[in-house]
Amino acid sequence: MHVEPVQPTVKNPPEQFAGDVWVDMIAVPHERDQRMSVAIVKFAPGARTAWHSHARGQYLRVTQGIARFGTRDGEIIEVHAGQTLYTPPGQDHWHAAADGCFMEHIAMLESGDDPATTTVWKEHITDAEYDGQVTA
Structure with missing residues (x-):
């Protein structure tokens, strides 16, 4: 058992994110059979990911x-804060901070x-996709 070393905050790359987005890794696999990664991701107002999908989904x-x-x-x-979203394996999606x-x-x-x-990772989302009407 050990305390994980603190990793520096990293700004996410513009090839995958539009606007200012930072990541702090919390957990990464240590052993060959481990798969879980956990990170805190901070988005400036209006910042967003590009389209992407995950092989095993994402919470x-x-x-x-x-x-x-x-x-x-x-x-x-x-x-909103306190809620959790699940995206299933292979589903193309994007995430972003709301304006303001x-x-x-x-x-x-x-x-x-x-x-x-x-x-x-895939192409960047358009402003029209970001600005779309909330459906759920």
């Missing part, structure tokens, strides 16, 4: 602000059988 627990999540079929969900507020969430996911498929 996102909003801890501050209002998050917006979108899917390829045009569904947009707003999630910072948003923070805890991201929890498992590595894919092939680590290259854990998260598959």
Whole structure:
């Protein structure tokens, strides 16, 4: 048993995020058979991910602000602090901070059988996709 070393906050890359987004890793696998990764991700107002999917799905627990999540079929969900969103394996989605507020969430996911498929990054979302009407 040991206390994990503190990792520095990292700004996420512009190839995968639009706007200012920072990540603090909480947990990463140590052993070959471990799969879980956990991170705190902080979004500036209006900042967003590109389209992406996860081989084994993802849980996102909003801890501050209002998050917006979108899917390829045009569904947009707003999630508030204290709520958790689940995206199933392989589902293309994006997440973002709502305009006018910072948003923070805890991201929890498992590595894919092939680590290259854990998260598959795609194109950036458009302003129209981000600005879409909340459907749920």
